[in-house]
Amino acid sequence: MHNFLAAYSWINIRFLLIGLGVTIFVSIISIFFSSIIGTVLGIIRYRKIKFVSLIVGFIIDIIRNVPLILVIFFTYFGLPEIGIKTNPLWASILALIIFESMMIAEIMRAGILSIPKGQTEGAIANGLTYGQTLRHVVLPQAIKNMVPALVSQFISLVKDTSLATIIVLPELTNHAQIIYGQNTNYTIPMFLALAVMYFIICYSISKVANYYEQRVEKRLAK
């Protein structure tokens, strides 16, 4: 019990919260950019443009089937070899963006495919351009279908930020390791704190998404 009280002193908690801040910062930036890139790649793959779609599809399949840790190592240790300087923060953000945008691209493509073809044909027959059709007719419906998959992808992105510990990104897991590295009595309290903090973030993301989904459904039902 004494260990717990000592482990959760304000200095340690503050140190953990700083780590949590880095985790959230990295997550938000990665979610933002990978959503944009993923959407674009998903549409390219869906549209079947000659060669381009094939190459994009190939790259998506390759990166999706490789561990994220490999991508992180690649951006941190591989890029300097060809003359691009990186630091842990940007290397891990870059790796997360690359990996997650491929995941989101695949979700996006599946979402667009789930919309009946008649919607596109109807919109085009009504005189909308292809871009307008996508933006005003297909994507709004597709995104509603994709919300569950997207949310679980975002949750796994938040969890995956912990992997960046391996290149010493000063995020939550790393800070916890530093604390229990100095005093092994703090090991269990630190892991408990880690588990609770990650759980709260991830669980609340899924709860908020659920709430939002139900509200949208209610509004549609009216």
Added chain:
Amino acid sequence: MIEIFQNYGSDLLYGFGQTILCSVIALFFALILGSIFAILEVMPNKLLQKISKIYIEIFRNIPLLVITMIFYVVVPMYFVKISGFVAGTIGLTLYSSAFIAETVRAGILSVDKGQMEGALSNGLTFKQSMRYIVLPQAFKYVIPPLGNQFVNLIKNSSILAFVAGFDLMYEGNVIAADSLKSISTYMCIGVLYLIITLPLSYYMQHLERKLS
């Protein structure tokens, strides 16, 4: 790349073997655990439902790294000494079992309710109707998403690199540090992972298309 394969072939092969071994063990136990918790969650008993829900939510919302590190750091400190490989495999099993449970549960729920009711009213017990009526039908729908979970599991087995599990990723790091050729080493590692995961995920896509 070829140079790496020539110079470090045995290390790569050893790592490849460890990755497959860990994945297969974790897969086996995660399937069992996952199915158990999935069935518990659709049982009529409220308490069992709650227990399995808590289990699933806990392991779904905590990073794999944290779970694995608990087994690598905390367990040897206070309980028994276990190697990195074992710790990694246990962590991977628990983490994957939660996702597999969710997948199997979705499969069971996708079977029409009338099937269960019909079986029960025909005099089968809950266990029998689960075993002979619902699960065989659920199995069909569950295969593609389960396959995707397997691919995830294989990718996640790279967590062993954190706990000195001597898997593919770990060997890759050692080789990269030794040969000073990170890009080609990591490409080799990537190719080796793709050899397992890519055929599996293409086959699952094929199955999915066939089902729909």
